[in-house]
Ligand code: MTE
């Protein structure tokens with residue numbers, strides 16, 4: 020295996036590991052030169068495709084009259100389920116519960132019924148509206164409450180348990196119970212869903228798809244068209260954001276474009292507008308979590324019981340693994356002496372919810388933090404004290420609800436560090452003093468920790484492949500199974516390859532992800548893109564390097580240790596030659612200069628039925644301290660200051676990691692405070708554009724924002740250069756803002772009661788919480 024320590028010489032290549040390096044496309048993102056799918060020069064004869072959607076959440080489709088669609092200007096072809104040569108299915112992981120086009124049964128408002136292809140996008144869009152459908156309405160299940168009555172699940176629930184939770188709660192000195200409702204979230208990627216398909220010879224088709232999971236899109240396209248996977252190539256150079264929303268949701272668009280292309284023999288592009296994109300695609304799951312907890316007078320948790328009911332929508336999609344991950348994170352950084360936790364992935368007649376940064380983990384942690392907050396009010400202490408009291412600790416207090424031992428717990432030290440850096444105690448005292456004076460502007464502060472498990476819980480996904488070519492001019496072509504969505508995966512993997520060969524990063528060509536170069540890939544998800552693909556690329560580069568060393572030993576007759584890769588050159592015996600010269604000489608001697616690389620995460624295993632195993636290779640940690648001001652007359656608030664300390668192990672690229680931490684935090688804060696999804700009684704999503712769905716703007720960012728990466732904290736596991744995954748964990752730092760708002764709100768009632776604000780804490784909800792508290796302490 021390759022060595023994971025970079026060469027310690029004063030002289031360094033540019034763009035090796037552990038250095039700040041801008042995103043490879045940063046300049047192009049800013050100037051608009053970065054090519055997204057809609058920027059690819061359109062092939063001659065390209066058709067534009069639009070989808071016709073159902074108007075009902077749950078109905079039998081009695082008839083669908085498409086005659087007006089067909090005769091509309093510019094329309095070339097109209098396709099329904101009857102035109103699908105293969106399987107009418109775009110579900111992930113082969114669950115067969117998600118048709119490409121609904122035919123007899125409609126299961127959510129906005130479900131695609133047909134596609135229309137026309138000469139221009141505008142003509143296709145207008146034509147799609149001309150369909151006349153006849154429905155027989157069925158009783159829709161729209162809310163979690165109603166779904167709990169019917170009890171239909173889209174996936175078998177999971178249970179985690181350790182010890183006898185019921186007994187521990189019953190015999191604890193103190194007890195409380197409650198429910199928290201946690202809102203969903205739209206991905207709001209800047210580049211919406213899009214696919215462009217180009218038909219080839221025979222069966223062949225090339226699809227440019229904005230997807231995190233090219234291999235799955237390949238399989239979906241193959242089985243919809245009833246052709247073998249080897250006839251389908253999926254290519255993705257970059258996505259303009261994905262956040263989990265393109266892990267499975269790209270399937271439908273890619274399959275439709277490919278179907279049109281093969282049916283018409285013309286290239287076809289499908290790009291829904293923002294409103295349709297938001298209506299058609301799944302979101303973060305909203306949850307209702309019931310909890311009961313037993314604790315002692317100090318606030319130490321004795322036993323806890325959770326029921327995680329999630330609104331999954333009409334199909335399974337990733338709801339099984341998402342609700343599982345909520346359970347895996349219902350402990351956050353806390354040890355439960357006894358625990359029972361169960362998931363309830365409920366079927367509803369709404370869009371099928373999907374992956375979203377954190378993948379259910381955030382909802383699990385939000386429930387854990389609510390419990391901490393409740394206990395703090397019950398025993399009259401600062402929630403931070405309750406957190407510290409319940410942290411994982413020494414043997415006996417280090418086993419998770421899924422029976423994995425926490426071996427790398429750094430939460431106590433990290434939180435202590437942030438508490439000091441952020442001057443938490445002094446500021447908290449000052450805030451209490453400020454609020455004691457009364458007035459309608461109240462301040463609040465909270466410090467919340469994060470522990471996030473790294474690895475796919477479906478063990479088979481923890482594998483990756485890469486392909487590296489070295490050309491005779493010494494330049495390197497790099498390809499791997501990971502996809503680029505703005506997170507900076509491509510440049511991180513290029514840094515690894517540059518480091519391995521000791522060549523400047525501008526000698527390494529980053530190339531688009533394609534199923535033809537690296538097959539059978541996993542989705543770029545679970546934050547493991549760099550962990551998996553970085554290692555695979557390192558293995559590929561290392562194989563070539565070993566061949567070059569072997570060749571040099573033979574050709575120059577030197578011992579192996581006298582062949583040393585120095586920056587952009589190689590020392591062989593007592594001569595130094597440029598890297599490119601060694602490569603050219605090796606080529607002349609017929610040395611193979613291309614290699615694949617493969618990696619699979621070691622140690623992990625998971626038995627879902629038993630609720631036991633080691634699903635995570637390691638954990639990533641972080642903490643955030645937020646201070647807010649709340650206007651108690653309107654419920655509006657402002658984030659005054661946020662301090663973050665986040666653990667990325669030994670960073671591959673600190674500049675990019677900071678970007679992930681900042682962006683993740685703001686996205687998490689948006690989820691828990693201002694982003695609100697709203698469906699009407701007819702099951703129609705009414706928040707389907709930025710006019711009604713508010714994501715954080717620049718002006719919403721913390722006025723003071725201190726972000727630090729934890730130093731001198733290499734991953735204890737042998738990950739790529741001892742780095743840690745960073746993509747998702749920082750999202751959960753946003754919890755600090757919710758809790759700071761709650762702290763400010765509690766002041767109106769003298770901190771006597773837990774405000775129990777259910778996220779998103781919109782100004783409306785904050786105001787309602789204030790009024791409820793005031794009523795409780797002094798009834799009218
Ligand atoms: N960062 C940007 N800029 N855009 C994105 O779409 N997706 C997030 C995270 N950071 C995302 C992002 C999600 S959901 C995941 S799982 C990881 O990036 C995936 O990339 P990684 O595994 O390379 O970290």
Ligand code: MOS
Nearest residue numbers: 263375376544545
């Ligand atoms: Mo991220 S939710 O794992 O794509």
